[in-house]
Amino acid sequence: MTDETLSTELPYADVQANLANNPTPxxxxxxxxxxxxxxxxxxxxxxxxxxxxxxxxSRKTRLGLAYREPNDPLDAxxxxxxxxxxxxxxxxxxxxxxxxxxxxxxxxxxxxxVPEGRLTLEDADELALLAMGPESxxxxxxxxxxxxxxxxx
Amino acid sequence: xxxxxxPEKSVYLGPEKFDFKSYTPGSEGIVGTTQVPTTQVWRxxxxxxxxxxxxxxxxxxxxxxxxxxxxxxxxxxxxxDFLDDVTAxxxxxxxxxxxxxxxxxDGDPDTLITDSTQVSYDGNFGTDGDFVSSVDVSExxxxxxxxxAFYATMRxxxxxxxxxxxxxxxxxxxLQAEDSIxxxxxxxxxxxxxxQITWDARNDGLRGVIxxxxxxxxxxxxxxxxxxxxxxxxxxxEVSIPVSQRPVRExxxxxxxxxxxxxxxxx
Numbered sequence: 001m002t003d004e005t006l007s008t009e010l011p012y013a014d015v016q017a018n019l020a021n022n023p024t025p026x027x028x029x030x031x032x033x034x035x036x037x038x039x040x041x042x043x044x045x046x047x048x049x050x051x052x053x054x055x056x057x058s059r060k061t062r063l064g065l066a067y068r069e070p071n072d073p074l075d076a077x078x079x080x081x082x083x084x085x086x087x088x089x090x091x092x093x094x095x096x097x098x099x100x101x102x103x104x105x106x107x108x109x110x111x112x113x114v115p116e117g118r119l120t121l122e123d124a125d126e127l128a129l130l131a132m133g134p135e136s137x138x139x140x141x142x143x144x145x146x147x148x149x150x151x152x153x
Numbered sequence: 154x155x156x157x158x159x160p161e162k163s164v165y166l167g168p169e170k171f172d173f174k175s176y177t178p179g180s181e182g183i184v185g186t187t188q189v190p191t192t193q194v195w196r197x198x199x200x201x202x203x204x205x206x207x208x209x210x211x212x213x214x215x216x217x218x219x220x221x222x223x224x225x226x227x228x229x230x231x232x233x234d235f236l237d238d239v240t241a242x243x244x245x246x247x248x249x250x251x252x253x254x255x256x257x258x259d260g261d262p263d264t265l266i267t268d269s270t271q272v273s274y275d276g277n278f279g280t281d282g283d284f285v286s287s288v289d290v291s292e293x294x295x296x297x298x299x300x301x302a303f304y305a306t307m308r309x310x311x312x313x314x315x316x317x318x319x320x321x322x323x324x325x326x327x328l329q330a331e332d333s334i335x336x337x338x339x340x341x342x343x344x345x346x347x348x349q350i351t352w353d354a355r356n357d358g359l360r361g362v363i364x365x366x367x368x369x370x371x372x373x374x375x376x377x378x379x380x381x382x383x384x385x386x387x388x389x390x391e392v393s394i395p396v397s398q399r400p401v402r403e404x405x406x407x408x409x410x411x412x413x414x415x416x417x418x419x420x
Contacts, residue, residue, distance in 0.1 A: 016325040093334060097339070143334065
C-alpha cells in the first residue's frame with residue numbers, strides 16, 4: 001500500500017465536460033489492471049474549474065464522487081459523497097494547498113453507502129467525479145486532487 | 154578517523170547535479186537523472202522539505218515596433234512562492250516565468266527580456282488567481298518581427314521521484330509522486346502551513362537506501378504538454394532534493410548492497 005494522489009493528471013483519468021442540468025461525470029478513473037485503490041473520508045479535496053464560457057461555475061453546481069461496478073448500467077453511478085462548489089470558487093488553487101482553510105473542503109462519505117468511511121475499488125471498477133449544474137464546465141480547466149492509497153494485487 | 158568512518162551529512166541535489174533530458178508528451182518519461190557517487194551511499198531523510206519545479210516552453214512572435222502587445226500564455230504560468238516574481242518587476246533568469254527574445258536574428262530566442270531591452274516588458278501582466286495568463290511586451294528596434302520564448306513553471310502533469318538500479322535488470326521504485334501544481338505551489342520555507350512537500354515517511358528503512366552507482370530520476374507525465382528542462386535557456390528549473398550521504402563502510406561490499414536493495418525493490 002502506498003500513498004498516492006487521485007488526480008485529473010493521472011494517465012488513467014478521463015476528463016470530459018458534463019451535460020448542463022444532468023448529473024454527469026467530468027472525470028472518470030478506470031482502475032488499472034492489477035491494482036486496487038482505497039479512498040477514505042476526512043481529507044481536503046483540491047479542485048479548480050471554470051465554466052465553459054470562462055469564469056467561475058455557478059454556485060448552484062453540486063459535485064460528487066461516485067463509483068460504478070462492472071456490468072452496472074451505464075448511467076448508474078453510486079454517489080458516495082456530495083459537496084458544494086462554493087469553497088473551491090472562493091479559494092485559489094494556491095490557497096487550497098494550505099490546510100488552514102480546509103474545513104469546508106473536507107470530503108464526507110454518505111454513511112449508508114460507505115459504512116466504514118473507506119472505499120476500496122478494484123480492477124474494472126470505475127470512480128468518477130460527477131457535476132450537476134446549470135451550465136457545463138470547461139474540461140480543459142478542471143483540476144482535482146484527493147489522497148488515495150494504491151495497492152498492487 | 155579513517156575517511157570511510159565519517160558520519161552522514163546532508164547533501165542537497167540541485168539542478169546542476171542533474172542531467173536533463175527532453176520529453177515527448179503522452180507517456181511517462183525520465184526528464185532528469187543523477188547518480189550516487191561510487192564511494193557513497195544515500196539515504197532518504199524522511200520529513201525534509203523537497204523542491205521540484207520543472208518548466209515548459211512556449212513561443213510567440215512580437216510584431217515589429219509593437220507598443221504593449223499582449224501575449225497570452227497557454228498553459229498559464231503559476232506564481233511560484235520560492236522563485237522570483239515577474240509581476241513584481243523581478244525580471245531575472247530565476248523567475249517562475251522567464252522570457253527570452255531573438256536579439257541577433259539567428260532564430261534562437263536567447264536574450265533575457267527585462268524592462269529595458271529591445272523587446273521589453275511594459276509592466277502589465279494579466280493574472281488569473283495565482284497564475285500569469287498574459288504578458289504585455291513592446292518592441293523598440295522596429296527592424297522586423299521578433300521571436301520570443303517563455304519558460305514557465307509546469308502547471309500540468311505529474312512529477313515523480315524514483316530510484317533506479319543501473320545496468321542489468323534496471324529495476325526502479327517510486328519514492329514520491331505529486332501533481333506538478335502541488336510541487337509548484339509548495340512552500341519549502343513555511344513549515345507552519347502544510348504547503349510543504351516533505352520526503353514521504355514510507356521511504357524509511359531499506360526503501361530509502363540508494364546504494365553507490367544507483368540513479369535518482371525525475372519522472373514526468375502529461376498527455377499534452379512537454380517539459381523543456383533539457384534546453385540550455387531553461388535555467389529557472391528549480392530542484393532541491395535533500396539526501397543523507399555517507400561513505401561506503403570498510404566492511405560493506407557495494408555490490409552486495411546493490412543486490413540487497415534491488416531485491417527489495419522487486420517485491
